[in-house]
Amino acid sequence: MTISAETRDQLRELAARYPKSRSALLPMLHLVQSVDDEVTSEGINVCAEILGITSAEVTAVATFYTMYKRKPVGKHHIGVCTNTLCGLLGGDAVYSALSERLGIGHNEPSADGQFWLEHIECQAACTHAPVMTVDWEYMDDVTPASAVAVVDRLARGEQVESTRGPVIRDFQATEHTLAFPLDGLVNDGVAVDAKMLVGLRLANERGMSAASIPAGDA
Amino acid sequence: MAELPQAVRGFGVTFATIFKKVVTEQYPEQAAKFPPKPRYHGRHQLNRWADGLEKCIGCELCAWACPADAIFVQGADNQEGDRHSPGERYGRVYQINYLRCIFCGLCIEACPTRALTMTNEFELADNNRADLIYEKQDLLTPLLPGMLAPPHEMVPGTTDTDYYANKITGAVPEQAVQVDAEQVAP
Amino acid sequence: MTITSDAGSDLTPQVEMVTVVVDGVAIEIPKGTLVIRAAELLGIEIPRFCDHPLLEPVAACRMCLVDIEGVPKPQPACAQVVSEGMQVRTQLTSPVARDAQEGVMEFLLLNHPLDCPVCDKGGECPLQNQAMTAGRPESRFDEVKRTFPKPINVSAQILLDRERCVSCARCTRFAEQIAGDPMLELLERGANQQVGTAVDQPFDSYFSGNTVQICPVGALTSAAYRFRSRPFDLVSVPTTCEHCASGCSLRTDHRRGTVTRRLAWDEPAVNEEWNCDKGRFAFTYQEQGRVTTPLIREDGQLRVASWPEALDFAARGLSAASSHGVLVGGRSTVEDSYAYARFARVALKTDNIDFRVRDSSDEEAQFLRSAVAGTAVRTTYETLEQAPVVLLIAFEPEDESPIVFLRLRKAARGGTRVYAVGPVATRGLAKLSGTLIPAKPGAEPAVLAELAEQVRAELQAPGAVIMVGERIAGIQGGATAVLQLAQATGAALTWVPRRAGERGALDAGALAGLLPGGRPLTEDSARAAVAAAWGVDSLPATVGLAGAELLAAARDGAIGALITGGVELGDLADQSLGRAGLEAAGFVVALENHHSAITELADVVFPVAVVTEKAGTFMNWEGRPRPFAQTFKDALVMSDAVVLGMLAKAMNIAVGASDVAGIRQELGALGAWTGPRAERPNVPAGPVAEGAHLVATWRALIDNGVMQEGEPYLAATAHLVAATVSATTAGALGNPESVTVTGPLGSVTVPLEIGAVIDGVVCLPLNSPGCVLYRDLGVRSGQAVTIKGAL
DSSP: OOOOHHHHHHHHHHHTTSSSGGGGHHHHHHHHHHHHSSOOHHHHHHHHHHHTSOHHHHHHHHHHSTTSOSSOOOSEEEEEEOSHHHIIIIIHHHHHHHHHHHTOOTTEEOTTSSEEEEEEOOOSOGGGOSOEEETTEEEOSOOHHHHHHHHHHHHTTOOOBOTTSOBOOOHHHHHHHHHSOOSSOTTOSOSSOGGGGHHHHHHHHTTOOOOOOOTTOO | OOOOOHHHHHHHHHHHHHTSOOOOOOTTTTGGGSOOOTTOOOSEEEOBOTTSOBOOOOOOHHHHHOTTOOEEEEEEEOBTTBOOSSSSEEEEEEEEETTTOOOOOHHHHHOTTSOEEEOSOOOOOOSSSGGGEEOHHHHBOOOOTTOOOSSOOOOTTOOHHHHHTTOOOSOOHHHHHHHHHHHHOO | OOOOOOTTTTTSOOOOEEEEEETTEEEEEETTOBHHHHHHHTTOOOOOSSOOTTSOOOOOSOTTEEEETTOSSOEETTTOBOOTTOEEEOTTTOHHHHHHHHHHHHHHHHTOOSOGGGOTTTTSOHHHHHHHHHSOSSOOOOSOOOOOOSOEESSSSEEEOGGGOOOOOHHHHIIIIIIOOTTOEEESOGGGOEEEOBTTBOOOOTTTHHHHHHOSSSSEEETTTTTSOOGGGOEEEEEEOSSSTTOOEEEEEEETTEEEEEEEOOBTTTTBTOOOHHHHHTTGGGTSSBOOSOEEEETTEEEEOOHHHHHHHHHHHHHHOSSEEEEEOTTOOHHHHHHHHHIIIIISOOOOEESOOSSOOHHHHHHIIIIITTOOOOOOHHHHHHOSEEEEESOOHHHHOHHHHHHHHHHHHTTOEEEEEESBOOHHHHHTTOEEEEOOTTOHHHHHHTOOHHHHHHHTSTTOEEEEEGGGGGSTTHHHHHHHHHHHHOOEEEEEOSSTTHHHHHHHTOBTTEEGGGEETTOHHHHHHHHHHHTOSOOOOSOOOOHHHHHHHHHTTOOSEEEEESOOGGGOSSHHHHHHHHHHSSEEEEEESBOOHHHHHOSEEEEOOOGGGSOEEEEOTTSOEEEEOOSSTTOOOOOHHHHHHHHHHHTTOOOOOOSHHHHHHHHHHHOOOOSOOOOOOOOOOOOOOOSSEEEEEEOOSSSSOGGGTTOHHHHTTSOOOOEEEOHHHHHHTTOOSEEEEEOSSOEEEEEEEEOSBOTTEEEEESEETTEEIIIIIOOOTTOEEEEEEOO
8 A cells, every 4th residue: 555645634734733743653554554554554655654763663663562462453453452441341351252253363354454452551441341342442331242232333344333432434534533633523422421420429519528638748 | 486588488478379350351352351330430421312313402511611711602693594402602622622621510510501510531642632622523522323413403383492391302304404414405 | 982072161161060979988079970970080990891981871781880978789880870978988898899790790601601712702801800890700600591593693793692781782872873774683682682683684883883892791792803903913003994984083903014904093073982883894905905116117017126226217217207206195195295296396397286186176175275284273083073063065975974874863862954965865864863954966066156045054164064075076166155155154074085085185285285284386485485494496397287187288299298196097087097097107107005007017116015014194184183093013014204215225215204203204394384375166057967867976985995994894784786767757767676877888787776866866876886986987977877677
C-alpha cells in the first residue's frame, strides 16, 4: 500500500498542530493505521520525513506502544481485559472462548483477516467487568457466550452496537477517529451511568470523604 | 680374619648385582614395558563432537591459562558453508609449542568446551624446533566412525546448545551430502 | 572526563560549593555535581554501565544505586545531583546499597548469555568485571533465558547481539547526543526491549565505531575485529591518527606484528573520547601493497636494488640535474616534512617545494604564508566550543574533519550559531542546526563581501571563528575575501586542511617561499638564521615554484630532477599535468610506502615507513603538535627523514639530524617567527562559471582513499554516492531515478537525490566508488557539467 498525497496532507496537518511537530507522532501513527490497517515501514518513513526525524526514532515509538501494530489487523480489533478484576470476574473465560471461536491467540490476526485478538490491560471500566472492546468501543459486562455472539454477528456483517451506544464501524475507522478526534462522534453514547456512580452516592449518603492532605507534605 | 683387598671387595658388589632384577628399561625396544599411568599429562589433543565438528571455539582461555605461554590461538567466524564448530566461533589457528609446554594441565582446566584434553603420548622429541610447534591438524583427534570431517553444517534442527548438552550422537546423511558436495566442488 | 578550560577563568561565574559526605568522607564540590562523580573524586568506585561522563544521565541500568540518608529508597548515583549536607553511603558502607546493587546485577544477568568465551568483549568487559565485584556468586534464576537470533547487522560494520544487551542506552544516546545520527534506537518494550534500526536503514554513521567502544557489554561488536584476538593478547600503544587534520589520540592494539584494532583514546583537549570510523577501522592499508626494497629503473624496468646501490644511483641522478623540485604529499609527519624542506634548500639548493600536491593556487600559498604558517595558536577545540558563532567556508566538517564536526555539534547544542557559505545545506550542517548562506560555487568571495549585516555583526562578537577549508584554494579570490572578512570583523580565522600532514608541513617550511616556523624566505634575517642553523652559507633567496607551476615547469623540461614523498597523482585536479610533469622530469626519486602511479613513473623508489613503523608528530588544524611513538619498535623500515639523510650522505652533503629527536631539537631551536610576515594575497574574485549545472564537490569521509583499502566493512558504510540537486533542478530534469553527468573527460551515471542544494548546482562526491570526478569527468568544483536523466 502507499500513503496517498491526501494522507500526506493530513499527516502534515497533524504535524502543524503542535508547537513541536514531533508531538504529533502518536496521532500520525493512528492515521497511518487508519489507511494501511497497520504501521507500515512506508508509513514510518513518511512520518519521519514530515517530522524531520529519523525512521529509527519513529520505529522506536511505533514499537513501544501496543496500540500500534506492525502486521495488518484486519476488519475488527477485539480486546479482552484480563487484568486482575476483569480476569477474576470472567475475563479469562471470555478470552478463552474468543480464542477458541477465532482460532487465534494473543496479538494474532484470524485466517480470514476479519479479526485480531489481544489481551488488553485495564480499560478503566472495572465497574462493568469483565470488559471487552471491539475496535476500542466498550462491550460491558460480557460473558463468554455474549462475547462470542458479538463476534458471530460481526462476522455475518450485522450491525453491532457498543453496550454504551455507538455503532461499531471497523478498526480503520476507529483509528481515524483517534487521529482526528473532532469528527463529531465524541459525544456518542453514554459516558457515565448510574452503576459507575454507586460509590459516590454511597459516600455522599454516609458523609465519607478523602483525608485532607496534611500541610507541608507534598 | 685378614681383610680382603679393597678392589676385590668392590668386585663382590658387582658380582652380587649380576643376580638382582634389572630395573633399566630398554627404551625404545621395550617401550610397552612401563606405559604411563592413565592420568599422565602427555601431548594434548583437540576433541570433536560426535558428528566430527570441532569442540574448540577459539576462545583462547587455554592460552590465557598457560603459565609457559606455550599456546597460540586465533579465533575466526564460522561462515555459512564454512563451519568448523557449533556456534559462532572456531579456532582457526591452534598451536602448542612443546618446547615451552610444562604439561601442567591448566589449559585443560580452563577449556570451557572440553575441547582440549591430554593424552598419555609422551614421545615428544625431534631434531628441530619448528616441528615441535604442533599445529591444529597435529592435535585434532582422528575421525572416529560416524564422524565427518568439517567444514559442514550442524546436524539439521539442532543448535549449539544441543551440542553443549551432548545431545548429538553422530553425523546424519544431510551432513554427509554437504561434505561430499564440497569435495566435488573444488 | 572533560577538563574545563582555565582560559578566561576570571570570567566564569563564582561556583557555588556544597559539602557532601560519601561513606563518611566529606568533600566540597560544585553544586550540581552528580553523586557518582563526587564518589569518583574520593576514589570510591560505584559500579555502573549506563553512566558516561560525556553523555547525559539516564539512569537506565540502575547499577549505581546508593543509599542516601533521608531518602527512603536507594537512588541512582549517576542521575542524582549533590546537595548541601547530603549523606551518601555506597556499597562499601551500606548493606542497603550493596543489596540493591547485587539485586540489579542479578536481574541484568537473567537473560545475559554465557557467551564470555566467544565474546569479543570478554576480558575487558565491565559486565564481567562488575559481576565479580558487585554481583552475587550464584544466580537464583533457573528458567529458560530469553534468546534472540545472533548477531544481526545494524550496519555493515556494526554487529548487534541483542541477548547480551543490558539496555543501558549508551549507544543510542551517543548516536543522538554526540553524533547526531539517531538511527539507532531502543525498540519494543519490557522484556523485548532491544536496540535496533528502522527497517532497511542501517546505522551508517561516520561515528558508529564509538558505540562498540562504549558498549559496556559485548552487545555491539565490529565486523572488522570479530574474533580477531583477546584483550590479553594485545600490546597497546598510544598514537595519533594519520587520516585527517583533527589529530585524534588513538590507541593501537597489535598482536604479533599486526595491528588488530584501533580505539579512540582519551584526549579531552582534542577528541575527548571519540573518533571517526575511518580513524578506527582504516588501518589495513598499512600491510598491503607495500614497497619493501629499494627499486631502480634499468632499461625502462624497475628492479630490486640494494640500499647502497639505490642510494648511489639516486645521488648521481640528483647531482647530475641542474634544477630540482620536491613534492611532498600531505601525509608526512612534521619531522619528515622538515627533512624534505631542509633537503630541498641544503642538498638540492632549490626552493621549488610544495606539500600541496592537490588542487592549489598561488593565492592559497600567499594566504598560508601570510596568515597561517607559524602563527600562534588562536582557535582550538575549546575556543570552538565556546565560540558564539562559527562561519564555515569551503569546509564540510563531517566529511573533511569529523572531530571538528563533533566539537562543533557540541558547541551548537550549547548555543553556538553555525553558518556555512556554499551551495549545499548538507546533512552535517543540519545536524549543527546551521544556516546556509547560499553561494554558487565560485561566488563565495562575492557573497562574503556582501555578507548580511546581521551575520557580520555576529562575527564581531568576541570569540567568533571563521573556519576555512583547503578547498578555498579552488575558489579564485576566496582566500582574499576570507582574510578581508576576518580583518573587518576581528573574528579568529583558522585553516582546516584535510590531511594530517599539511598543517605540519606548512610550519616545517615544505612550501616555496617559506622556511620553518613561518619564516618568509624573502626576509634576509630569517634566511640567515635558518642558514646558520643548517650550517650552510646561504639559502636560495628567490621564491621557488610551487603547485601547478612546478609541475608545468617539469612538463616543459625545466626541472631536471624531482623528489616525491607520499604523492598521489589522483589528488591532482589536472591529472594529465601531473603525469606529464613526472614523465618529462629528467630524474624522479620517489619515497613511497605503497606501489602506486608514482612508483610506476619513478627512476628510483625508496621504501619508507608508515605511521606504525616510525615515531613522529602530526600538527593538527589547531597548530597543536600531536607527537606519537613508534608502534612496532622492531620495524626495520626507515622514515622519510632517515632516507633523505642517507641520500644526502650519498651526495656528500651534510644536512643535519635525521632522527626524530634530533629534528625536534632543531625545530625547537629555530622556534616560531615573530618578524614581518609575507604579504597577504589580493586577488579579485573570479567569474562564476556559465552553465546550467555547476559542480559542488568534496571528498566524502569514506571513499576511494588509498588509506581505506582492504577494509570492506568500512567501505560498505559509506554514504550513498549520488548526484544531489534541488527539487526544482530535479523537476527540470524530469525527476529521473538516476542521471548521467558528463564533463570534458567522460561521464558517470549515479542515482539522483533531492537535497537542500541551490538551483543550478549539482553536488557530487569527489572520489567515491563510481564517481571519481577528476578522472572520470575532468571537472573540479565550480565547473559546469551536463546532466541527463539516465535510462
